[in-house]
Amino acid sequence: MIRVRGVSKSFNGRRGTVEALRGIELDVGDGEFVAVLGRSGCGKSTLLRVIAGLLPASSGEVRIADEPVREPRRDVAILFQCPALLPWRSVLDNVLLPIQVHGRPRSEHREAAGQLLSTVGLDTPFHKRLPHELSGGMQQRVALCRSLIQRPRVMLMDEPFSALDALTREELCEVLQRVHMEYAATVVLVTHSIEEAVLLADRVVVLSPRPGQVRTVLDVPVPRPRSLGHDAHAAELARCRAELHDLLLASHMTGV
Numbered sequence: 493m494i495r496v497r498g499v500s501k502s503f504n505g506r507r508g509t510v511e512a513l514r515g516i517e518l519d520v521g522d523g524e525f526v527a528v529l530g531r532s533g534c535g536k537s538t539l540l541r542v543i544a545g546l547l548p549a550s551s552g553e554v555r556i557a558d559e560p561v562r563e564p565r566r567d568v569a570i571l572f573q574c575p576a577l578l579p580w581r582s583v584l585d586n587v588l589l590p591i592q593v594h595g596r597p598r599s600e601h602r603e604a605a606g607q608l609l610s611t612v613g614l615d616t617p618f619h620k621r622l623p624h625e626l627s628g629g630m631q632q633r634v635a636l637c638r639s640l641i642q643r644p645r646v647m648l649m650d651e652p653f654s655a656l657d658a659l660t661r662e663e664l665c666e667v668l669q670r671v672h673m674e675y676a677a678t679v680v681l682v683t684h685s686i687e688e689a690v691l692l693a694d695r696v697v698v699l700s701p702r703p704g705q706v707r708t709v710l711d712v713p714v715p716r717p718r719s720l721g722h723d724a725h726a727a728e729l730a731r732c733r734a735e736l737h738d739l740l741l742a743s744h745m746t747g748v
């Protein structure tokens with residue numbers, strides 16, 4: 493589904509050239525959930541933006557559904573750290589925004605929007621509220637629904653929960669697992685949180701410090717839904733966490 497081949501990216505700035513990514517190779521299968529993990533500045537967001545078609549690669553190629561990505565695609569949704577809801581529109585109208593932007597009738601999608609909001613735990617009384625009447629976690633749930641309303645094939649997420657407190661993040665990880673199981677979208681999540689990566693992903697791709705290169709890929713062979721609390725597979729989750737922790741720490745010490 494997503495095929496990244498030999499992607500490198502350098503930025504030319506006033507202080508010279510920054511090599512952000514070097515020779516990234518990555519395949520993400522249909523319905524797979526892949527987390528890209530690495531320390532700050534290793535090129536995670538750059539990789540996601542190249543996959544999204546928001547940024548051209550310096551060399552190499554990204555293909556989605558066997559087509560080269562040269563610009564943002566309609567069937568690819570992107571979720572950022574900031575929910576970026578329109579403050580004057582109700583929750584329901586924010587979710588319906590992509591429908592309106594693409595000139596499709598809102599009335600046909602109102603029910604789907606309501607269902608999506610219920611799936612993420614926002615029932616009818618919330619639908620008429622304005623964004624400022626919601627907590628940060630609730631706003632991010634609305635942004636998640638807005639990205640799902642068009643039934644994307646692929647969801648790209650850049651640290652979507654990093655501005656939230658630890659418990660809210662965990663709650664949203666639970667929501668995201670449910671949404672992923674229900675909608676079966678292919679997901680690439682960028683994060684610097686080992687916990688998040690292990691809770692959510694089928695595979696965790698660890699990038700080395702700049703220039704970002706694929707250092708290792710770890711399978712998380714644990715059935716969903718997963719939890720940080722009592723989980724029958726707690727030992728396996730802990731093993732994956734420890735392995736990723738050691739890898740990230742080692743790459744910090746050696747710089748590879």
Ligand SMILES: Nc1ncnc2c1ncn2[C@@H]1O[C@H](COP(=O)(O)OP(=O)(O)OP(=O)(O)O)[C@@H](O)[C@H]1O
Pocket residue numbers: 503504505510511512530531532533534535536537538539684702
């Ligand atoms: N538009 C740009 N112009 C110049 N340099 C850039 C640009 N975007 C990113 N960089 C540089 O590329 C490198 C990788 O940045 P990127 O944001 O992809 O890292 P990251 O792993 O997502 O970091 P973080 O976890 O802190 O968000 C950094 O050194 C950054 O300063």
